Amino acid sequence: MRARFARAGRLGALLLLAGAVQATPVQASDDHPEFAVLGAPADHREIVTWGASADRMDNAVADRGYRLVVHTSAAGSDLRIRLSNAFGDRPVTFDSAYAGIQQDGAALVPGSNRRLTFAGARSVTVPAGATALSDPLPGRLPAASNLVVSIHSPDAAGPATGHWMAMQTSYATEGDHTAEESAANWTEPIGSWFYLDAVAVRPPAGTGAVVALGDSITDGWQSTTDLDRRWPDYLARRLQSAGTHVKGVANEGISGNKVLADGGGQSALKRLQRDVLSQPGVRTVFLFEGVNDIKAHTGVTAQDLIAGYREVAERVHAAGKCVVGATVAPFKGWSEWDQAGETVRQEVNEFIRDSGEFDAVTDFDHILRSPYDPERMLPVFDGGDHLHPGDKGMQAMADAVDLKSLDCAAPHPGD
Template sequence: MRAGRGRGCVLVALAVAALAVQAVPATARAAPAGSEVVTWGASADRLGEGVPDRAYRLVVHTSVGGSDLRVRLSNAFGDRPVTFDSVYAGVQEAGAGLVRGSNRQLVFGGARSVTVPAGATVTSDPLPGRVAAGTNLVVSVHSPDAAGPATGHGMSMQTSYVSQGDHTTEDSPANWGGTIGSWFYLDAVTVRASPGTGAVVALGDSITDGWQSSTDLNRRWPDYLARRLRQSTTTTVKGVANEGISGNKVLADGAGQSALHRLDRDVLSHPGVCTVFLFEGVNDIKAHTGVTAQDMIAGYREVVRRAHAAGKRVVGATVGPFKGWSEWDPEAEAVRQEVNAFIRDSGVFDAVTDFDRALRSPYDHERILPFFDGGDHLHPNDKGMQAMADAVDLKSLDCSAPANP
């Protein structure tokens, strides 16, 4: 049985379908129809020092499918310009290997090379063709001059690859021997989807980032949510951007900039976003820095105010149980309970998802249900992540639903 050859043919067919080149002269193309919408995102942070002549092969998972793929490269935390002289996008076959024929060059203003100023981002030109929803997309980037603070996303729960020298054009994994668990320089991917398609951005901490979910299997709760949205016929929201950072807080910088400080860049700047899903606060509460429920409420109100000013809906999620975690104590629990009462009952949010209720044990509401516990009494496992996504009312994310004034 020649299984290997059959599988290869299938993968090539999928690659052609996913990233098909349109053999039409640029001057003859009609204006693109549809809505540009984010299909993948990851919050930017500082990631050590940049290395010159290094290439990264970054594996990301699309949520919504569409045409005219674009990638956004970030130098948000750099202190000097960084040049990218080769950027490609393809479809993963296995590991660092790509489906043959799927790897294609991205350009910026028609040029293959682009220099991103310190503190800035740059978005590629649209890549003709289609990319399917639920695709393991591989974006390969090379910088000849990277130095100083590098920008990226630290905890990806996804294996990506690194090489010294420019091997971005290659389908083969042969020169990509190094593995990494972070995404360097890439912070968003967008596509042009059917008209009216929208996206939701999950703004959160390590639970949203996916800690304790299975690496390389896309089992973070936003991934499960994306799969539900893809199958739904009741909402036009199909894109999901995961803007969680492990250790992140609403009010204070530390593990990444605070939710308040990164809201514009990590959430409101993405195209097609109609809903902000705010699930954050446990790191503020358990830090024992004197943060009160009223402090948290003021922070939530500020996020909602700014999102509403940008025309976005805001869904608030209650803070989950964490009794058994080393920093839990009755005082922190009292703050959590007061914060959750505000989220549920204040009417400030356009809708509420009760993650506390979805995750807690029926025998002790201060603890996560053991079946959902990733082992540290704070972070859910894969089953807990799925239960969280299942708790979301998909209609509450819809762009057509009215926002609170």
């Protein structure tokens, strides 16, 4: 596995090296002031090739660097990153940012590490609640690259923004070592991503992306760390070899996330714009949430959840995109399971399958459940806790997605 990534990395380094950095003006978005964006607006030809939902982290530390390893989906040119201060309570400055290709661990393929700029400048200050887009980095990035984004902040303080459960080893350091390709100063492994919440590329014309909106199952808990075996990863691999126009995949799952209430991150309804609809090139939203609302025993009814699903579908359609609904998977055996919650799950799944509110449906419940006890996950798919699928279950989920459903024609707003 590592050898295959290394070969892909060497190819990526060669292709990513061509060209010089171009400066672009800074612009702010007034459409959603709570999600203000610094930098040139996304090119309409760009698509998201990697994404991770932003969340509130512990307090930041000044003069700290992060070497963030992310696995891209779609190929393309003119790479751009998005840095998020969505949960900060003060501005944060990034005085250095680089993008390269992973060789092994924190070491980069020699010659691949290139400086990123923001409106032509080497540094950018991101206000509280805002995000910043880098300038395009000329050159082509192959599909399924292990991209490494290195950032440093001299003044970070207050709540940091990031993604807790990366299921991917990244690295931290003291001081600014972002330009270095050696791993010598990157000796602290970390299991979270900090500040980076999206990577976009410019793909061949007509290419689109899908965003998976979900909870810890989508986030990849119980899949194998560092091997990209979350179900959206398996889906991305299928899409690369399929004859469809959708190639980009962004994983916007958060462990513990709910549709209706905050808890593990902001609710799906609150974060829909920032984490999903703001991503470039999105053609379809894949909605797979609800089990945390059900098992929390807060009195949420099937009708409450159905109202939440309807709101998501309406907002996605109003944005001119399609939405695929996935049924809630079985979780009997998990400590919070009871018959009352199971009744809600069954009612919700009936709505997802039969209501016609979604442009397509993927029946994860049907794929994962045991034929001998349909309220329980099939043991071969169970990651061990009876709620989260393991690697085999993740692959079965991805294999169940009708790839054509991700390439559907979006309805006109108001239809």
